[in-house]
Amino acid sequence: MTGKPLINADRLWTRLMALAEIGATPAGGVNRQALSDGEIAAWRRAIGWAREAGSTPSTDAAGNLFLTLAGRDRAAPPLLLGSHLDSQPTGGKFDGAAGVMAALEAVVSLAGQGDKPARDIVVVAWMNEEGSRFAPGMMGSEAFTGERDMDAIRAARDADGVSVGEALDRLHQAFPDMPRRSLGFAPGAYLELHIEQGPLLEAAGCTIGVVTGIQGKKTFQVVLEGAEGHAGTLAQQERRDALAAFARMATALHSEIGTIDADIKFTIGRIAVVPNAPSVVPSRVSFSIDLRHPDNAVLDAAGARINTLCREKAPPCSVTVTPLVDAPSNVFDSRLRASIAKAAREQGHPAMDILSAAGHDARHLAKICPAAMIFIPCRDGVSHVEHEWAEPDHVAAGASVLAQVLRELAYPPAAGA
Amino acid sequence: MTGKPLINADRLWTRLMALAEIGATPAGGVNRQALSDGEIAAWRRAIGWAREAGSTPSTDAAGNLFLTLAGRDRAAPPLLLGSHLDSQPTGGKFDGAAGVMAALEAVVSLAGQGDKPARDIVVVAWMNEEGSRFAPGMMGSEAFTGERDMDAIRAARDADGVSVGEALDRLHQAFPDMPRRSLGFAPGAYLELHIEQGPLLEAAGCTIGVVTGIQGKKTFQVVLEGAEGHAGTLAQQERRDALAAFARMATALHSEIGTIDADIKFTIGRIAVVPNAPSVVPSRVSFSIDLRHPDNAVLDAAGARINTLCREKAPPCSVTVTPLVDAPSNVFDSRLRASIAKAAREQGHPAMDILSAAGHDARHLAKICPAAMIFIPCRDGVSHVEHEWAEPDHVAAGASVLAQVLRELAYPPAAGA
Numbered sequence: 001m002t003g004k005p006l007i008n009a010d011r012l013w014t015r016l017m018a019l020a021e022i023g024a025t026p027a028g029g030v031n032r033q034a035l036s037d038g039e040i041a042a043w044r045r046a047i048g049w050a051r052e053a054g055s056t057p058s059t060d061a062a063g064n065l066f067l068t069l070a071g072r073d074r075a076a077p078p079l080l081l082g083s084h085l086d087s088q089p090t091g092g093k094f095d096g097a098a099g100v101m102a103a104l105e106a107v108v109s110l111a112g113q114g115d116k117p118a119r120d121i122v123v124v125a126w127m128n129e130e131g132s133r134f135a136p137g138m139m140g141s142e143a144f145t146g147e148r149d150m151d152a153i154r155a156a157r158d159a160d161g162v163s164v165g166e167a168l169d170r171l172h173q174a175f176p177d178m179p180r181r182s183l184g185f186a187p188g189a190y191l192e193l194h195i196e197q198g199p200l201l202e203a204a205g206c207t208i209g210v211v212t213g214i215q216g217k218k219t220f221q222v223v224l225e226g227a228e229g230h231a232g233t234l235a236q237q238e239r240r241d242a243l244a245a246f247a248r249m250a251t252a253l254h255s256e257i258g259t260i261d262a263d264i265k266f267t268i269g270r271i272a273v274v275p276n277a278p279s280v281v282p283s284r285v286s287f288s289i290d291l292r293h294p295d296n297a298v299l300d301a302a303g304a305r306i307n308t309l310c311r312e313k314a315p316p317c318s319v320t321v322t323p324l325v326d327a328p329s330n331v332f333d334s335r336l337r338a339s340i341a342k343a344a345r346e347q348g349h350p351a352m353d354i355l356s357a358a359g360h361d362a363r364h365l366a367k368i369c370p371a372a373m374i375f376i377p378c379r380d381g382v383s384h385v386e387h388e389w390a391e392p393d394h395v396a397a398g399a400s401v402l403a404q405v406l407r408e409l410a411y412p413p414a415a416g417a
Numbered sequence: 418m419t420g421k422p423l424i425n426a427d428r429l430w431t432r433l434m435a436l437a438e439i440g441a442t443p444a445g446g447v448n449r450q451a452l453s454d455g456e457i458a459a460w461r462r463a464i465g466w467a468r469e470a471g472s473t474p475s476t477d478a479a480g481n482l483f484l485t486l487a488g489r490d491r492a493a494p495p496l497l498l499g500s501h502l503d504s505q506p507t508g509g510k511f512d513g514a515a516g517v518m519a520a521l522e523a524v525v526s527l528a529g530q531g532d533k534p535a536r537d538i539v540v541v542a543w544m545n546e547e548g549s550r551f552a553p554g555m556m557g558s559e560a561f562t563g564e565r566d567m568d569a570i571r572a573a574r575d576a577d578g579v580s581v582g583e584a585l586d587r588l589h590q591a592f593p594d595m596p597r598r599s600l601g602f603a604p605g606a607y608l609e610l611h612i613e614q615g616p617l618l619e620a621a622g623c624t625i626g627v628v629t630g631i632q633g634k635k636t637f638q639v640v641l642e643g644a645e646g647h648a649g650t651l652a653q654q655e656r657r658d659a660l661a662a663f664a665r666m667a668t669a670l671h672s673e674i675g676t677i678d679a680d681i682k683f684t685i686g687r688i689a690v691v692p693n694a695p696s697v698v699p700s701r702v703s704f705s706i707d708l709r710h711p712d713n714a715v716l717d718a719a720g721a722r723i724n725t726l727c728r729e730k731a732p733p734c735s736v737t738v739t740p741l742v743d744a745p746s747n748v749f750d751s752r753l754r755a756s757i758a759k760a761a762r763e764q765g766h767p768a769m770d771i772l773s774a775a776g777h778d779a780r781h782l783a784k785i786c787p788a789a790m791i792f793i794p795c796r797d798g799v800s801h802v803e804h805e806w807a808e809p810d811h812v813a814a815g816a817s818v819l820a821q822v823l824r825e826l827a828y829p830p831a832a833g834a
Contacts, residue, residue, distance in 0.1 A: 198650045215649070219695065231684035231707040232632070233615045233774040233798075236675050243685055244671045250664035258653050258661075267648035268660055269695045271688065278636065278686045278705035288695035290648040357650035381650075 005347070006403040009396035012105040016395065019045060019085075019101060020093035029386025030093055034086040034128035034139075035063060035167035040174045042085045042097075043125070049104055050123065053111040058179040061150055062143035063127035063168045066181065069107050071119035071410070077188035077369070078120035079409050081106070081402065084129035084140075084361065091130070092388020094195045094378065094395075100125050102193040102399035106406050117410035119188060126361045127168075133158045134167075141361035144184050145368050189336060189409055190365035193374045193398045195390050197358050199381030207397045208344040209354035209375030210337050214363045215265075216299040216329030220289040222310055224249070226317040229281035240316045243273055243282040249313040250287075256309065257291070257302050264302065265292040265357070294355050296328045330363055336372035336405065343404035349397045372405075374398050422764070423820040426813035429522040432466060433812065436502075436518060437510035446803025447510055451503040451545035451556075452480060452584035457591045459502045459514075460542070466521055467540065470528040475596040478567055479560035480544035480585045483598065486524050488536040488827070494605035494786070495537035496826050498523070498819065501546035501557075501778065508547070509805020511612045511795065511812075517542050519610045519816035523823050534827035536605060543778045544585075550575045551584075558778035561601050562785050606753060606826055607782035610791040610815045612807050614775050616798030624814045625761040626771035626792030627754050631780045632682075633716040633746030637706040639727055641666070643734040646698035657733045660690055660699040666730040667704075673726065674708070674719050681719065682709040682774070711772050713745045747780055753789035753822065760821035766814045789822075791815050 022041045023032030032038035043065055047057045050067035058066045065085075068078070083099025103123045110117070126144075131137025134156045142148035154165030172180075196202075201209050226240035250268055258266040267290040274284035289306060293299040303323070310321050337353075344351035354375055365371045376398040379389040439458045440449030449455035460482055464474045467484035475483045482502075485495070500516025520540045527534070543561070548554025551573045559565035571582030589597075613619075618626050643657035667685055675683040684707040691701035706723060710716040720740070727738050754770075761768035771792055782788045793815040796806040 198647075217649070230615075230774070231686060232634070232682055232709050232776075234682070235679070236681060236683065237679075241671075241684075243688065244667065244675075247664045247667035247671065247685075250661065251668045254658075254661045254664065262652070262654075264653060265649055265651070266653065267658075267696070267698055268664075269648060269697050269699060270693050271660065271690055273688055276687045279684070279707050280686050281684055282686060290696050292649050357647070359649075 005396055005400035006407070007105045007109045007396065007399045009392065012101060012396060012399055013392045015049060016093065016097060016101045019097050023087065025090065025386055027386040029388070030087045030091050031089050032085065032087040033089060033133040034130065035164070035171050036133070039086055040171060043175070046085070046100065046104060046125065049108065053108040055107060055123065058181050059172065059175065060144070060181050060183045062140045062153065062183060063171050064140040064144060065125040067104065067123040069111055069117065069121045071117040071121065073119050076119035077186050078122045079189055079406065080122050080124055080187035080365070081191040081406060082124035082126070083192050083194055085125045086128055086130050088130050088132050088384045090386050091384060092386060094388055094390045095197070095383050096129055098195055098376070098390060098395055099193045102395065102402050105399050106403035109403060110407060110410065115411065118412060119410070121406065121410060129361055134164050138359065138361055138364060139164065141364040145364045146184055147364060150183070187365070187369045190362060190369055190371040191336070191374070191402060191405060192360060192362045193376065193402050194360060195378040195383060195388070196354065196375040196381065197378060197383035200354055201352070201375060201377040202379070202381060204352055205350060206352045207349040207376065207394050208340070208351035208401055210340045210344070210351055211332055211356050211373035211375055212337065212353050213294060213329055213331040214356040214359060215292045215294040216296050217325055217327045217359065218291045218299060218303045218323065219325040220306060221322045221324055222287050222289060223320045224285045224314060224317045226283050228275065228283035231279040231281060234281055239281050241281050242285040242317050245314055245317040246271070246285040246287060249310055252309050252313050253306060257306060260298065260302055263293055263295070264298070292357065294329045299329065327359065327363065330366045332362070332366060332372040333370035336370055339405045339408055340372060340374055340401060343401040347397070347400055347404065349401065374402055422813055422817035423824070424522045424526045424813065424816045426809065429518060429813060429816055430809045433510065433514060433518045436462060436514050440504065442507065442803055444803040446805070447504045447508050448506050449502065449504040450506060450550040451547065452581070452588050453550070456503055457588060460592070463502065463517065463521060463542065466525065470525040472524060472540065475598050476589065476592065477561070477598050477600045479557045479570065479600060480588050481557040481561060482542040484521065484540040486528055486534065486538040488534040488538065490536050493536035494603050495539045496606055496823065497539045497541055497604035497782070498608040498823060499541035499543070500609050500611055502542040503545055503547050505547050505549050505801045507803050508801060509803060511805055511807045512614070512800050513546055515612055515793070515807060515812055516610045519812065519819050522816050523820035526820060527824060527827065532828065535829060536827070538823065538827060546778055551581050555776065555778055555781060556581065558781040562781045563601055564781060567600070604782070604786045607779060607786055607788040608753070608791070608819060608822060609777060609779045610793065610819050611777060612795040612800060612805070613771065613792040613798065614795060614800035617771055618769070618792060618794035619796070619798060621769055622767060623769045624766040624793065624811050625757070625768035625818055627757045627761070627768055628749055628773050628790035628792055629754065629770050630711060630746055630748040631773040631776060632709045632711040633713050634742055634744045634776065635708045635716060635720045635740065636742040637723065638739045638741055639704050639706060640737045641702045641731060641734045643700050645692065645700035648696040648698060651698055656698050658698050659702040659734050662731055662734040663688070663702040663704060666727055669726050669730050670723065674723060677715065677719055680710055680712070681715070682707070709774065711746045716746065744776065744780065747783045749779070749783060749789040750787035753787055756822045756825055757789060757791055757818060760818040764814070764817055764821065766818065791819055
């Protein structure tokens with residue numbers, strides 16, 4: 001196989017830029033938050049492009065968009081590929097959108113060959129990956145994989161008091177004739193292309209990242225309770241200073257947990273102090289812990305140690321440690337990863353294995369089917385900013401690798417061939 | 418001398434309670450902030466009581482109220498005594514008011530004797546001691562002693578945008594016929610009675626505290642600058658985490674400065690973190706330091722060490738340490754302290770030497786004349802709260818001791834007598 005792309009690079013880039021006009025910000029970014037008018041407009045455009053390839057749209061109770069190209073065996077588990085169309089409020093043109101458009105381009109170019117695929121191919125745009133309008137994110141993929149309950153999802157509200165339920169109903173009313181499929185199905189495989197959102201591919205001069213997995217993440221809320229006192233009168237040894245206890249605790253956590261190995265990520269990012277007045281001994285401190293590691297055994301041990309350290313360092317204050325997120329790291333399907341690496345090699349794109357530090361919908365899909373991700377570089381490693389950028393050649397390379405992996409899945413060699 | 422008080426205890430208590438009706442809060446406290454309608458009403462009442470004794474009111478550019486009983490030698494430096502009539506927003510009936518009313522009662526009862534004092538006796542109510550409406554506090558006494566410029570004082574604004582200048586003009590317009598004296602004069606002595614605002618007198622069973630001095634205070638604002646980063650992607654060793662640097666710095670400060678001796682008071686009470694988001698490495702932390710000690714040499718050395726420690730612990734972040742308040746401790750006049758102790762002993766009130774942990778206007782007056790303070794107990798040591806309380810007997814004892822010291826100053830024995 002030569003370096004000739006399996007997709008139409010110009011068409012892909014033109015469509016990606018056209019999509020970026022929906023919710024475009026003056027600074028060159030995109031504000032197209034989940035279930036907004038902008039996302040509805042983006043749906044219409046994606047549906048139009050998909051229809052050209054003979055794909056038909058459908059949705060589900062969670063507001064995921066499916067664009068299905070019918071295969072020969074309609075009962076076989078479909079091949080699923082995509083990402084998300086929602087953005088951060090000051091997001092860029094590529095986060096999510098590049099993955100949906102690359103998937104669509106791969107299907108359109110495949111459909112242009114004329115041969116029906118062995119099974120259905122479904123391009124998906126997951127609802128609310130970003131979690132910026134409605135928290136938390138990844139609602140669509142978590143509903144699809146059964147990890148989160150639809151009632152809980154519908155109850156979440158944005159800053160204006162609009163619930164996900166109301167916004168979902170509005171989305172569905174905008175597409176009154178669109179078939180509604182039941183929530184969740186068993187895909188044959190899931191593929192997602194995404195910008196790296198980090199600096200490693202760029203630094204290594206690689207165009208394709210074969211994502212090995214998504215690092216595990218635990219978060220905690222820690223609350224220290226002491227006692228208020230007058231800064232001028234309360235004797236030092238009688239104080240139960242919650243901020244002093246925080247300082248001891250955070251120092252111990254950073255020095256022990258933050259140095260476990262080169263892969264650990266330990267962050268105390270948010271703190272709130274009561275009463276937070278210069279001449280009053282602080283009575284209460286609450287703070288966040290964000291812990292990440294690719295190895296679940298290390299992650300679990302570090303999480304347990306955090307609990308112990310917090311208890312050890314709290315006196316004379318009391319402490320409560322509440323676990324919030326507990327997302328183990330996952331390893332993507334080895335066969336799909338090998339297919340991605342092979343396609344990159346055959347197409348002449350420098351590639352490397354890479355761990356995803358950020359979360360993606362693929363984390364959830366990997367629980368119900370073989371799943372994998374393709375990363376492409378983004379300039380200076382930055383994302384969630386309006387000047388987020390990926391080179392047209394890199395977008396094309398990623399889509400072409402995605403198309404090759406898709407074709408191998410869609411047209412399997414006959415048994416014994 | 419017997420235990421018979423030199424003042425009319427019932428009249429003092431009745432007037433103190435009547436004063437507390439001005440700005441009374443439903444929970445039994447007082448909200449009579451600086452230069453408010455409440456303070457204007459309190460002035461009217463105090464002026465009325467002072468006129469009964471033959472005292473005449475005057476004010477100055479700083480909005481201090483002077484109630485002057487003329488002495489035989491009007492050119493001699495007057496005896497000055499008082500406190501403040503403003504309160505915290507949820508303050509009590511005694512903080513400040515007890516000192517003004519005790520001073521007024523001492524003068525009224527002295528005037529009732531008929532003999533003209535050797536020199537003028539001036540009861541003073543200082544403007545804005547509390548600093549709750551307009552920051553910082555002690556504006557009136559600092560303007561009086563020349564420590565703060567009137568332009569700077571007039572420029573300060575409250576939360577509604579009203580300037581001290583506007584509020585002062587309004588106060589003066591409320592008393593159009595009141596003589597205005599030039600700002601500042603040289604008193605012969607200054608005496609101030611105040612509730613202790615701490616638990617020591619109550620614990621020791623003492624009615625009178627002979628205040629030895631006010632402990633010195635330094636405050637600093639420290640700003641740590643690091644670099645923002647993604648909690649999931651930025652390697653630990655590449656981080657410049659401003660909150661981690663704060664934790665190391667605060668731990669070192671608490672463990673070294675906070676343990677200098679039993680008298681040191683070291684407080685980090687307020688902190689602000691940027692961007693203060695759970696998944697972002699903090700880029701900026703600013704925090705307050707409040708340091709107090711009765712010994713200026715210890716205070717200065719601790720202040721210098723704070724500077725050094727902050728610089729040592731900052732890397733890889735940068736740090737700036739800005740000194741704000743630098744108020745050395747003071748020792749009150751030994752002759753006045755001896756007079757207070759003698760009066761307490763002669764009147765049969767148990768007394769003890771006591772250091773003031775909180776600041777008072779007397780701190781500033783001590784720079785320009787012999788000054789001293791008398792403390793009386795307050796229940797459970799609490800102040801700046803609506804249930805702040807002092808026993809009527811203790812208020813009377815304090816006022817009676819104050820009256821005796823005043824009489825000794827007002828009627829000095831003839832030379833050679």
